[in-house]
Structure formats: C-alpha cells, structure tokens
Amino acid sequence: MSSTPTTAVRREHSTVVVGARSTVVALLLTVALLVGLVLGVSVGSTFVPPGQVWSIVAGHLLGRAPAPGTPDLIVWQLRVPRALLAAVVGAGLGLVGSAVQALVRNPLADPYLLGVSSGASLGAVAVIVLGAGTGGLLGLGLSTGAFLGALGAFALVWALARRGNGFSPLRLVLTGVGIGQFLAGLTSYLVLRTSDEQQTRGVLFWLMGSLNGAQWSVVVLPAVAVVLGFVVLQARARALNALLVGDETAAGLGVDVTRLRRELLVVTSVLTGVLVAVSGAIGFVGLMVPHVCRLVVGGDHRRLLPISALAGAVLLVVVDILARIALDQQEVPIGVVTALIGAPTLLYLLDRRLERS
Amino acid sequence: MRIAVEDLVVSFSGRAVVCGVDVVAEPGEIVGLVGPNGSGKTTVLRTIYRHLRPAAGRVLLDGRDIRKLNPSRAARHVAALPQERGTDFELSVREVVAMGRTPYKRAFSGDDTSDRDIIATALEQVGMVDHGGRPFSALSGGERQRVLLARALAQQPDVLVLDEPTNHLDMRHQIELLALLRAQRRTTVITLHDLNAAASLCDRLHVLRDGVVVASGAPRVVLTVDLLAEVFGVHAAVVEHPLTGDPLIAFDHNTPAESATIS
Known part of the structure; x- marks a missing residue:
C-alpha cells in the first residue's frame, strides 16, 4: 500500500495524456479542415486567392450585398457548396464506418458492407439507363433513385437477416454481402444493355463516386443527416464499447443489445443511403478513416466517433482538391483517388502496427 | 443482496436446456454451480445477467423480478463476467475497466473523478494497477481475465455472476482470484469446472445434470x-x-x- 501515491500520480498522468492527445488531434483536424475548405474553394480551373474567398464568404454570411461577378458565382454558387459537400460526405463516411465496425464487430466492415450502396447504385443506374428520371446527370432524379434503391436494399437486408427481433453480426454480414452482390449483378446487366457510350461513362462516374452534383440545395439534407447521426451515435458511445467485448458483456452492463443493433442498423443505413444518394459510393474512406483514427486516439468510441468524423471530412476535402487538379482537362472521379491513396496508406499503417505489437 | 432463481425454464428452439432450476444465494454467500459439460450451468447464469430470457420461472433480486427492472438499474446490482473474450479491439486496459461504469452514466457524460477512483481501485484489486495504459490486446490470457474481472468490480455490484473465471489462469493466479472473491464477501454465483476449487471457495453448491439440479448443499455434504x-x-x-x-x-x-x- 506504500506505493499508492505514486500509482495515483501515474494514473492521473496517463489519463491526462490520452485526453490531451485527442484534444490536440481534434484541434489539428479542425484547423486542417478550415484550411482545406479555403484551399478547396481557391483552387480550380480559375484560381481565386484565399483572401478574396474569405471576403466573398464573409460577405454572404454577414448578409452584405456581395460584389456581383464571376468570382462570386464561382466561389459562392459552385465551390463552397462542393467543398462543404466533400466535408459532409467525408464526415458521414468516417462516422458510419466506425459505427458499422462496432455493429458487426468486424474491423474490415465499411459503410457499404450491408448492401445499401449497391441498392443505391442500382437505383441510380436504373434512372440513367432506363431514363426514368428527367433530371440531368447527378440531378435530383438520380439522387432520388439512388436513395430509393438504398432503402430497398436496406429493407431486403432487414427482412432476410432478422431472426426473431435480433440481428447477429454474422447473419448481417452474410446477408449484406449476398444482397450487395445480387444487386451489383443487376446493375451490371443494366449497364451492358445500354449501347450509349455517354450513358456508360455517366454510370461509371456514378459508381466511382463523385461530388459533381454539389449545389446548396444538395448540401443541406446530408449535412442535417450527418449531424443527427452523430448525435444519435455519440449518445451510444459507451454501449458501442461494450459491444466490442461481446453481446453477453454488453447485456451484463445493462445494454439492450437487440434494440441497440436495430437502432445502429437503421441509423447507419439511412445515413449511408443519404450520402450515397448525393455522391455515389466513394470507396475506402469509411474503412480507412476509423482504422487510422484508432491508431492515433484508440478505440474508445467516445473519442473515436468525433475524431473519425473530423478526419473523414479533412480527407475528402483534400482528396477532392487532388481529383480536380490531377488532370489538366478532366476531373478524376473522387473514388478513384480515395482508392489509390487509401489502399496503400491502410496497408502501410496496418503493417507498422503489426510490427509494433 | 439476495438473489433467487425460481423454477427456471430456458429453451432453445423448443428444446428445454434448463427445466425447473432453483438457486438461492443469500447476502454475502458464494454459491457454486457445478456439473458436467452441457448441464445448463452457463444458461442459468445467462438468465441472471439478462442475456437470456427465461421461458418460465423468475430471477428475483431481493424479491423483485429482474426482468421488470430497467436494464441499467439491474446492471448496477448485478455484474457478470461471461466467458466471451471479444475480438481484438484497440482499447486500453483502463478503457475496458471504465466500461463497468456504463450503467451509471447518462448519454454524453464522461468519467469523473469518482469514476476514475473506482476504476483504479478495481485495477488494484486484481493486481493490474500498473498496466492501465497498456493495450488490452497485448495482454496474456490470464491478464485479460483479471482486467475483465476488474471491469465487473467497477460496476460496484451487489451480486457477482462469474462463468468459469479461473479459465486460462495459471495456478497462482487462480488461487489469487479465489482469495479475492472470498475477501469480497459479496453475493456471488459462480460456475467452476475445478471441483476442488469449488469445494474450497463456495458456501453452497448446486449440482446440475441435463438442466436439472440433482443435489444442493454444503460442499462437504454434496461432493x-x-x-x-x-x-x-x-x-x-x-x-x-x-x-x-x-x-x-x-x-x-x-x-x-x-x-x-x-x-
């Protein structure tokens, strides 16, 4: 018992270190996000200096009449909504990725594991190929089709994976993967049926994920969904931790596991559906971001969820800049860039981690 | 607190695996469930910590049906140490033990000073106080088991429910763990494969076979x-x-x- 004072000191010390570290990380990410947003608005086919960006944005926010002209149009109507959409979609994917990995207790899970994105793709492709919607590419008709497809896939997974009231992680994964493959098959069939090259390109762009459709009207709904989703998930952060150890442990801690899984399934699926509806299935963000964040701040969901959301936002804002400036004449689909950057990064980090342990 | 399992029936897809079991643990008493594999010991424990729903019968906590309590409230009285180990998750030892505070916390609330003291005390009781910052996944099987026990202690329960807690522990740590349980003097329901450990630890034993209690009483009388x-x-x-x-x-x-x- 003579060692008690020292132990107490050591304990306080390391608790403070972990807490301080995640606060620092959160601050750094916030700064990076702000810088990224400004850069994202500056950079493009026409460069707008950051100073001018600030004054235009500040003008709009403060309700001062903006100086009309091309810079105002480019900044306020095109690039600000696009940069914000990148941040919103990235935050959502990071958040959903962390939650889904806890939901199915599998670190290889990502937001698209449960088939929702395949349903969205099928819905979107159906709109493009069958011409069911009159909206232009990535217009309203497309997003609606995608969201309906996502809901359809979610309903299928819900109906087929259910046993009684509950969902076992394994059944969820198997059902999700199976339905995802089935819907992807239907999508491929639709694409093959079309002979129009322009349509095929449009479909490909959609399947890869793209932020081309960004306008103010498109940003609002996903932003609200991400904020609500974050609040709902963060409120369950302790329960998510318990779920990592196992269903029995969680039950013993007073968590209603059956209900929690149902809630998580609904929240993550709806959120994924909304995100995919506005941006297509941008890959790797939802898988990679939670992993990287766990390496930095640990696996406690009370810290992991907000940090994943911030990091996802930063990542997509930066990647969107790269996707727009990488090729001279043409924009690269953002999903191509996330895969090219994401996969090696993930492999490198995991390898380093294996070596450390 | 007193825990009483009354005429418990649990069935899986129509087949009863526990049929009419009664178990009572008086306040401060350590009650052991022993029996061969598949005799229903773990199933009885699982209904006590509300992982399984009984088909018939009740689990009473000081006379109140545990199913009628709200789950968090029940978890403040009854803590469980199930056999599951989870996958490799990146939580520190201290974060795992902090889970024990879950039933006491509202959404969005962090750990306060008293939580941190409770967590440190629990770690100290299992001899892991110097390992709070280590990743749980880097621990040996025995260390993990002790940390998970600390998690249950951090729940500050009146009743401990332990499923084979000495599994994976070497002899010394088995004995330390049993001594710790004895010193706690908390109402405890425990399953043990090691009958000699059960005979030395438990005030009373219930012997199960095929989902039925076939003998009950002091170890000396039963064994x-x-x-x-x-x-x-x-x-x-x-x-x-x-x-x-x-x-x-x-x-x-x-x-x-x-x-x-x-x-």
Whole structure:
C-alpha cells in the first residue's frame, strides 16, 4: 500500500495524456479542415486567392450585398457548396464506418458492407439507363433513385437477416454481402444493355463516386443527416464499447443489445443511403478513416466517433482538391483517388502496427 | 443482496436446456454451480445477467423480478463476467475497466473523478494497477481475465455472476482470484469446472445434470464418491485436505467410473 501515491500520480498522468492527445488531434483536424475548405474553394480551373474567398464568404454570411461577378458565382454558387459537400460526405463516411465496425464487430466492415450502396447504385443506374428520371446527370432524379434503391436494399437486408427481433453480426454480414452482390449483378446487366457510350461513362462516374452534383440545395439534407447521426451515435458511445467485448458483456452492463443493433442498423443505413444518394459510393474512406483514427486516439468510441468524423471530412476535402487538379482537362472521379491513396496508406499503417505489437 | 432463481425454464428452439432450476444465494454467500459439460450451468447464469430470457420461472433480486427492472438499474446490482473474450479491439486496459461504469452514466457524460477512483481501485484489486495504459490486446490470457474481472468490480455490484473465471489462469493466479472473491464477501454465483476449487471457495453448491439440479448443499455434504461417479462419471476418493480441512477430491486418473464400478 506504500506505493499508492505514486500509482495515483501515474494514473492521473496517463489519463491526462490520452485526453490531451485527442484534444490536440481534434484541434489539428479542425484547423486542417478550415484550411482545406479555403484551399478547396481557391483552387480550380480559375484560381481565386484565399483572401478574396474569405471576403466573398464573409460577405454572404454577414448578409452584405456581395460584389456581383464571376468570382462570386464561382466561389459562392459552385465551390463552397462542393467543398462543404466533400466535408459532409467525408464526415458521414468516417462516422458510419466506425459505427458499422462496432455493429458487426468486424474491423474490415465499411459503410457499404450491408448492401445499401449497391441498392443505391442500382437505383441510380436504373434512372440513367432506363431514363426514368428527367433530371440531368447527378440531378435530383438520380439522387432520388439512388436513395430509393438504398432503402430497398436496406429493407431486403432487414427482412432476410432478422431472426426473431435480433440481428447477429454474422447473419448481417452474410446477408449484406449476398444482397450487395445480387444487386451489383443487376446493375451490371443494366449497364451492358445500354449501347450509349455517354450513358456508360455517366454510370461509371456514378459508381466511382463523385461530388459533381454539389449545389446548396444538395448540401443541406446530408449535412442535417450527418449531424443527427452523430448525435444519435455519440449518445451510444459507451454501449458501442461494450459491444466490442461481446453481446453477453454488453447485456451484463445493462445494454439492450437487440434494440441497440436495430437502432445502429437503421441509423447507419439511412445515413449511408443519404450520402450515397448525393455522391455515389466513394470507396475506402469509411474503412480507412476509423482504422487510422484508432491508431492515433484508440478505440474508445467516445473519442473515436468525433475524431473519425473530423478526419473523414479533412480527407475528402483534400482528396477532392487532388481529383480536380490531377488532370489538366478532366476531373478524376473522387473514388478513384480515395482508392489509390487509401489502399496503400491502410496497408502501410496496418503493417507498422503489426510490427509494433 | 439476495438473489433467487425460481423454477427456471430456458429453451432453445423448443428444446428445454434448463427445466425447473432453483438457486438461492443469500447476502454475502458464494454459491457454486457445478456439473458436467452441457448441464445448463452457463444458461442459468445467462438468465441472471439478462442475456437470456427465461421461458418460465423468475430471477428475483431481493424479491423483485429482474426482468421488470430497467436494464441499467439491474446492471448496477448485478455484474457478470461471461466467458466471451471479444475480438481484438484497440482499447486500453483502463478503457475496458471504465466500461463497468456504463450503467451509471447518462448519454454524453464522461468519467469523473469518482469514476476514475473506482476504476483504479478495481485495477488494484486484481493486481493490474500498473498496466492501465497498456493495450488490452497485448495482454496474456490470464491478464485479460483479471482486467475483465476488474471491469465487473467497477460496476460496484451487489451480486457477482462469474462463468468459469479461473479459465486460462495459471495456478497462482487462480488461487489469487479465489482469495479475492472470498475477501469480497459479496453475493456471488459462480460456475467452476475445478471441483476442488469449488469445494474450497463456495458456501453452497448446486449440482446440475441435463438442466436439472440433482443435489444442493454444503460442499462437504454434496461432493460424495457416489455423486462423483453418477453425475460426473469419475472414479474418485474424497478425503480431508491436509492443509485446509476442506473436502479434497482425489481423482483416479486411470479408470473412468463405469469400468471401476463394473470391476
């Protein structure tokens, strides 16, 4: 018992270190996000200096009449909504990725594991190929089709994976993967049926994920969904931790596991559906971001969820800049860039981690 | 607190695996469930910590049906140490123990000073206080088990429910863990494969076979040569432990019970 004072000191010390570290990380990410947003608005086919960006944005926010002209149009109507959409979609994917990995207790899970994105793709492709919607590419008709497809896939997974009231992680994964493959098959069939090259390109762009459709009207709904989703998930952060150890442990801690899984399934699926509806299935963000964040701040969901959301936002804002400036004449689909950057990064980090342990 | 399992029936897809079990643990009493594999011990425990819903019968906590309590409230009284280990998750030892505070916390609330003290005390009790910052995944099997026990202690429960807590522990840590449980003097329901450990730790034993309690009472009364042969299928002598005076079961590792009785 003579060692008690020292132990107490050591304990306080390391608790403070972990807490301080995640606060620092959160601050750094916030700064990076702000810088990224400004850069994202500056950079493009026409460069707008950051100073001018600030004054235009500040003008709009403060309700001062903006100086009309091309810079105002480019900044306020095109690039600000696009940069914000990148941040919103990235935050959502990071958040959903962390939650889904806890939901199915599998670190290889990502937001698209449960088939929702395949349903969205099928819905979107159906709109493009069958011409069911009159909206232009990535217009309203497309997003609606995608969201309906996502809901359809979610309903299928819900109906087929259910046993009684509950969902076992394994059944969820198997059902999700199976339905995802089935819907992807239907999508491929639709694409093959079309002979129009322009349509095929449009479909490909959609399947890869793209932020081309960004306008103010498109940003609002996903932003609200991400904020609500974050609040709902963060409120369950302790329960998510318990779920990592196992269903029995969680039950013993007073968590209603059956209900929690149902809630998580609904929240993550709806959120994924909304995100995919506005941006297509941008890959790797939802898988990679939670992993990287766990390496930095640990696996406690009370810290992991907000940090994943911030990091996802930063990542997509930066990647969107790269996707727009990488090729001279043409924009690269953002999903191509996330895969090219994401996969090696993930492999490198995991390898380093294996070596450390 | 007193915990009473009354006429418990649990069935999986129509088949009853526990049929009419009664178990009582008086305040401060350590009650052991023993029996061969598949006899229903773990199933009984799972209904006590509300992982399983009984088909019939009740679990009473000081006379109140545990199913009628709200789950968090019940978890403040009853803490469980199930056998599951989870996958490799990146939580520190301290974060795992902090889970024990879950039933006391509202959404969005962090750990306050008193939570941190409770967590540190729990770690100290299992001898892991110097390991709070280590990743749980880097621990040995025995260390993990002790951390998970600390998690249950951090729940500050009136009743501990432990499913084979000495599994994966070496001899020294087994004995330390049993001594810790004895010193706690908390109402405890425990399953143990090691009958000698059960005989030394428990105030009372319930012997289960095929989902039914076939014998109950003090270890000295219950653990007889005949019962060991009939229920466990082993040939053994029961003697007095030379150091402690507890019943000591000396197994005959050469002959199973049937051939011994035939010869």
